[in-house]
Amino acid sequence: MQTRPTLGFAQLWNISFGFFGIQIGFALQNANASRIFQSLGTPIDQLGLMWIAAPLTGLLVQPLIGHYSDRTWGRLGRRRPYFLVGAILCTCALFFMPNSPSILAAAITLWILDASLNVSMEPFRAFVGDMLAPKQRPAGYAFQTWFIGAGAVVASIAPYVLENVFGVSNTAPAGQVPDAVRYGFYFGGVMLLIAVLWTVLTVREYSPAEMAAFGEETAEADDAAPMVVPTRGALWIVGGAVVAGLIAWAEAAGALESGREAYFVAAGIALYGVAQLVSAALVRAGRGDNVLSHIIGDLATMPDTMRRLALVQFFTWGALIIMWVYTTPVIAQQVWGTVDPASDGYNQAGSWVGVLFAIYSGVAAVAAFALPLLARRIGAGRTHMLCLAVGAAAYIGIYLTHDRLGMIVPMVGIGIVWASVLTMPYVLLANALPQRKLGVYMGIFNFFIVLPQLIVATVMGGVIKTWFPTQPAYTMLVAAAVMALAAVAMLRVREPSAA
Template sequence: MEKPRQGFAGLWNISFGFFGIQIGFALQNANMSRIFQSLGEDIEKLPGLWVAAPLTGLLVQPVIGHLSDRTWLGRLGRRRPYFLAGAILAAIALFAMPESPSIWFAAVMLWLLDASLNISMEPFRAFVGDMLRKDQHSAGYAVQTAFIGAGAVVGSLFPSVMEAFGVANVAPPGQIPETVRYAFWFGGAALLLSVLWTVVSTDEYDPARMAAFETAGDAVELPPMRALASHSYAASFGWIAAGVVVALVQIRLGLLREVLLLGALLAGYGLASMLAIALARRGSSTNMLSSIVGDFSGMPALMKRLAIVQFFSWSALFVMWINTTPIVAQYHYGTRDAASAAYQEAANWVGELFAIYNGVAAIAALTLLPWLARRLGQARTHMTGLACGAAGYASFFVLRDPMHLIVSEIFIGIFWASVLAMPYAILASSLPQAKLGVYMGLFNVFVVIPQLLVATVMGSVMQAFFPGEPIYTMAFAAVTLMVAMIAMTSVAAMLPRRD
């Protein structure tokens, strides 16, 4: 049995909530370093404060994916309860963030905000697969990417728009400018209203209809306990040992304390996998831990190869989000003083630059990428996008006029569109429908693990090799995208020429 074909209105309604979610992410990405520095934090410590974002994604997304696969709340449905709950919590965090009295309060609000955005975002990825037939997956993710770009443009530009209307863009030391305060309040309201639009305007297929849509190729063991029970504990001990080694290196070399968190997470996963294997061997077939660990270890081969590409792609993106504001302020506006008017002007320009790359992404997702995919295939189109991103990051070393950075953002926008659309379009049609939520959540682990790695390690790297020179992080980002492009060749080898 085939799912009904969705028209333009259906594609719009399915993904419109992402418009508001991305407003929240854009405000976070463009302004959190500014907020932390405005509250008095040193630039080398920014990655450690940003650790909240990837850590919450790492913990939340697989859990929400697992739960949403198994949820049905009557009229609210399967995925929509998570859209709504996450939107309410994220709106609260956005309203509270500009009132932060201290760096630590802001860090806690960032933790709440990112966790809430992930609660809403992860089911939206699976929602496209739930609601659309396979031949519409590419169109569905393209529309979703367009809304991501549009929401990011609005969120990135709002502080500059407020300044144009006379709102104060400079605040005394230790305080957050009014432009940022109003932007976060607007973002909270926009996020909640846009998610409500999707909740109200869509009707999910109930479990009986979803079962009727399943094909023989979708049948999977739920959960793969037999395979997990056959695993030895050797890999688990390996993860624990890796965590111990990281901790010892941190102590021996005097690295930033955030590196200890990385070690704790490695050891924690080892302990969790040991427990999951033990539960599977005892025949426990309903526990969430064994289900998630089993699904993680049994990912399809194509998903594993795409995961490597995601790892390197998102490492570069997180470097950009953390460091663009201090880079532009220092190298293009000549200031390191977060309380100066020049710094705040640079921060607003970064917001506009982020709006440009997101606007380019929205347009490219509906025009350039489909055109390239028809001629090159989805895998090679993504390789082209990765090359564009590497060129965009490298250009920061060459371009010194702030206006010329628009060229950099055009290349980065093409890359961003490709990251948001191509891997999911490739993956969605190859995953079993019954596990779409948990597999999308696990796939997004490879979005947040590199962010966590950057957040815990990059500060120590900066202190050791280029203290006070954040522009060299852009070289790191360009190199990682070239590595991602090479890794993408193994994905292309698994797909037809015109995939």
């Protein structure tokens, strides 16, 4: 049996350079989507609802792309066709979103943008596993994290540079998006396409014959195996009904002013139960060779390490989405003393948030190569747990800080945890998964990134409106508590060995 060759610096660079462009699009979305929505007239308590399309899209798209990319081979290879199609769609969405004529148009464009980012991003995680031997994967994911950090720096700081270096206007009449934001999106769209094209054109993927020589089974080998018959569909449907009942009770008791968005979560739980029942019926009827039954079966039989990491990811990304959605209004109030989206102070806060996000992304780019050194001493699991604790402290720091420059300190902590989030779980995961299912399992792992985002998007607006409608800073304390739970959950994760 052959082993994958050890790749050099230039090859590692080429494999992950496309992620530089993808992260530019992702960071522009994170730093500016709320600002665009509020510029078009969206109230702060409805911001989470505007973001609901993004996690829903990831929930559906990533496992599908993972499943099909495991089974794809053509002129462009296995993963690269998805990189290219996603990049083209992303570029179109980035050009249109800051020119959206209405809130509805902006929400639809955000959905298209997030779907396209998912089409490109999901195969990149599996791409490292395809191209690198297990001992080189920490270096491969470190390169990805470095490019993620570098791309986020470029994207986050773009509106600030356009305003302060090139004199582009950072304010606009009510209902319009400032030119600095629009031009930043145009720049990001071009850079995203160029970066992804670089990876597509400079990397040759291993052929199915070469993968077989490495001792890797193909995904098609699983198609002949007995299909898993789901048995808990009815329980999930009941669970959805119970959650809906709790939401209705909270509304009636006055604990939640409006739970209309939260019903999306209840519906999602019930729909997963329906999907299990449909899959079970298809398998029993001898028609189990379909994408739904494969994904439901893989979800039910995922490895123990992945199952334990899923809980960590759930809490981690819940905290992160709170930061991305609410940092601009929090800093506008904490530092500039305003919550008016049309005010000059609010727009200054929006640009400063871009700089702060660039700072934490820059810290993450540096930490990406430092954290593997720490992981060699204390293990990837303990390293990740320590970084999650740093992240929880950083959110408390944002809540306590009222100084513009002082906000840089907690952002250093955010950068450290962000580097770990993008590296350590994937090092742990890639060494615990069967190679033949790397794509679909990376997609399924995204469930536990997307579900907390969906919950935050549907519930947080009601929580703010009910408990602290004029104090968005309290969202950072919620984020701190959730990130601390993620650190505690890491105690259950066993570290697989890298062969």
